[in-house]
Amino acid sequence: MIIWNLTKDIPILFRADALGLLFFILTVTMWVMDLVFSIEYMKHEKHKKRYYLFYALTLVSMAGACLAGNLITIYLCYEFMSILSLPLVLHEQTDEALAAGRKYIFYSIGGAFTGLAGFFFIYVYGDTLDFTPGGVLNMSMLAGHETAMLIVTMLVIIGFGSKAGMFPLHAWLPTAHPVAPSPASAFLSGNITKMGVLMIIRFVYYLVGPDLIRGTWVQYSFIGLTLLTILMGSMMAYKEPLMKKRLAYSTVSQVSYALFGIALLNPVGLIGGLMHVVFHSLVKNTLFQTAGAVIHMTGFKKVSEYKDIARKMPVTMWCFTLVSLTLVGVPPTSAFLSKWYLAEASLGSGLAVTSWLGPLVLIISALLTAAYLLGITLKAFFPGDEYDYPCLNKKEPNLWMLVPMLIMTVLAVLFGIWPGGIMDIITGIAGSVL
Numbered sequence: 433m434i435i436w437n438l439t440k441d442i443p444i445l446f447r448a449d450a451l452g453l454l455f456f457i458l459t460v461t462m463w464v465m466d467l468v469f470s471i472e473y474m475k476h477e478k479h480k481k482r483y484y485l486f487y488a489l490t491l492v493s494m495a496g497a498c499l500a501g502n503l504i505t506i507y508l509c510y511e512f513m514s515i516l517s518l519p520l521v522l523h524e525q526t527d528e529a530l531a532a533g534r535k536y537i538f539y540s541i542g543g544a545f546t547g548l549a550g551f552f553f554i555y556v557y558g559d560t561l562d563f564t565p566g567g568v569l570n571m572s573m574l575a576g577h578e579t580a581m582l583i584v585t586m587l588v589i590i591g592f593g594s595k596a597g598m599f600p601l602h603a604w605l606p607t608a609h610p611v612a613p614s615p616a617s618a619f620l621s622g623n624i625t626k627m628g629v630l631m632i633i634r635f636v637y638y639l640v641g642p643d644l645i646r647g648t649w650v651q652y653s654f655i656g657l658t659l660l661t662i663l664m665g666s667m668m669a670y671k672e673p674l675m676k677k678r679l680a681y682s683t684v685s686q687v688s689y690a691l692f693g694i695a696l697l698n699p700v701g702l703i704g705g706l707m708h709v710v711f712h713s714l715v716k717n718t719l720f721q722t723a724g725a726v727i728h729m730t731g732f733k734k735v736s737e738y739k740d741i742a743r744k745m746p747v748t749m750w751c752f753t754l755v756s757l758t759l760v761g762v763p764p765t766s767a768f769l770s771k772w773y774l775a776e777a778s779l780g781s782g783l784a785v786t787s788w789l790g791p792l793v794l795i796i797s798a799l800l801t802a803a804y805l806l807g808i809t810l811k812a813f814f815p816g817d818e819y820d821y822p823c824l825n826k827k828e829p830n831l832w833m834l835v836p837m838l839i840m841t842v843l844a845v846l847f848g849i850w851p852g853g854i855m856d857i858i859t860g861i862a863g864s865v866l
Contacts (some may be wrong), residue, residue: 438504442561447501449563450861455630456498458710462623462717463491465836469721470615472832473728477613479523486519487616490624497627502561503551506634507544510627514540514595517624520616521608529611532604539604543594547631550588553581554639563634565865567641581640582650588635589654595628597684598691599661606668609680614724617676621683622717626709629690637865642697654695655786659793661688666800675723675735678804679716685797686712686759692790693774696781702862703855704773710854711766714844715755719805721837722752725829735808742812747828749812751841756805758844761798766848771798 435444448456467487474480493516496509514537522533554561557577558568574581594601605625609617636642645651665685672678690712693705725748726732726741742749758765761772771794778790828834847854 433501442504442555443502444505444508445501445562446496446499446505447562448499450857450864451630451633452498452500454706454710454857454861455626456495458626458713459491459494459498459623462713463487463494463619465717465840466615466619466721469618469724469833469836470613472830473615473724474613477523479525482519483523483613483616486516487619489516490520490619492516494623494627497630501563503554503563503634503639504561506631507548507551510592510595510631511541511544513624513627514544517620520620521612523613523616524611526611532607532611536604536608539594539601543591543601543628546591547588547635548591549584550635550639553584557581558639563638565638567637567644568639569641569644578644581644582648585635585640585645586650586653589632589650590657592628592631592635593657593691596625596632596687596691597628597661597665598688599657599664599684602661602665602684605684606672606677606680609683609720610674610676614676614720614727617680618717618720618724621680621720622713625683625687626690626713629687629694629705629709632691633694636694636697637702642866646697651695651697652783652786655692655783655790658688658692658695659790661685662692662797663793666797666804670800670804672804673734673736675726675733675738675808676720678735679719679723682719682759682801682804683712683716685801686716689771689774689794689797693770693777696777696783696786696790697866698777698781699862699866700773700780701777702866703858704770704777706858706861707770707773707851707854708767711758711770711844711847714840714847715759715767718751718755718837718840718844719759721833721840722748722755725833725837728833729827729829738808739811740815742809745828747834748837749809751837752812753806753809754841755844756801756809758848759805760802764848765845766851767844769848769851 437443493513500506521536557574597605669678669681690705690708693701758767761768775791
């Protein structure tokens with residue numbers, strides 16, 4: 433559906449395909465979960481009307497990006513998303529929040545501006561700006577300019593990788609997440625980061641085409657950045673004492689799992705990457721909601737304060753524990769499947785070094801994930817004999833906060849046991865572009 437024409441050959445176009453619908457349904461579902469959670473969480477916050485206004489507008493811009501039919505449409509929606517989500521980061525209006533907001537918008541706009549170079553090259557050397565499985569480049573027109581196209585492709589990957597938290601433009605996540613309200617942090621981490629993933633998929637698989645990149649320095653550089661980000665994010669999360677900041681570093685690591693699968697440029701890798709997009713969204717929204725529930729009920733923000741918290745908030749901590757096991761990749765939970773596909777794709781890629789380095793990094797990251805998440809669970813449920821137990825009354829948050837956490841926890845586990853429907857959709861998407 434063409435909304436209007438910027439020029440005679442550049443329309444604002446919306447068209448739903450399988451990939452766009454997957455991201456759209458995921459985005460809307462998680463938005464609703466965080467909205468329900470916000471009803472109770474935001475009761476005692478200031479500027480509630482502003483929060484809900486920009487929270488709704490952010491969804492509109494993200495829905496536009498998901499359903500965009502060409503490069504200019506998705507780019508405009510992406511830029512609107514960055515601007516409209518900024519007030520969620522600035523919400524508390526403290527000095528820390530203002531500094532985080534500046535960093536967020538600088539990385540977002542700067543990354544998108546870098547990615548804009550791809551628009552001009554696709555416009556000149558492509559047959560169309562519309563998303564087409566396999567790519568749109570006219571190889572006869574591109575002849576002699578392949579090196580320039582590869583350089584631009586790498587710039588696009590790095591630029592839009594900023595939203596996904598990929599090194600070197602990842603620093604906004606651990607700065608922005610701790611200062612935003614917890615439901616906003618959940619949506620930032622679980623879904624807004626996925627818009628960076630979507631932009632890269634659209635450019636690599638639907639505009640440039642994987643055949644131009646496969647086996648080049650761009651593919652190896654892309655893979656190297658994702659593996660570095662996976663390892664670095666896990667290590668930083670392990671060392672971080674603030675709960676929400678620890679979860680932010682975890683997002684830096686985990687979203688690059690999906691990017692790693694995309695960078696392998698084979699069907700199994702793309703399937704694993706898209707599966708991890710879905711499963712990580714479920715898990716990370718839940719983790720930030722559990723952290724928000726603890727902050728709301730107790731004021732505890734540090735990991736060290738979670739000791740014995742399970743006696744006071746057992747349901748909340750069971751949700752935390754189950755989705756933590758999922759993120760680690762413990763079978764039969766959902767993320768076990770995505771990580772299995774990613775390891776299989778890496779081993780079968782035939783790429784030098786990557787074929788064994790990828791699974792090794794995934795294993796190390798999984799061990800670090802277990803340490804920085806399940807270590808909290810152990811202290812929450814088993815503080816130790818020497819611990820002087822305080823007198824704590826059980827005080828769970830109300831149903832507005834508990835129900836979304838429970839729903840997402842159940843889905844995160846059950847999708848690992850019955851993944852059939854999602855697998856069929858994702859397999860179809862991978863088959864259409866590779």
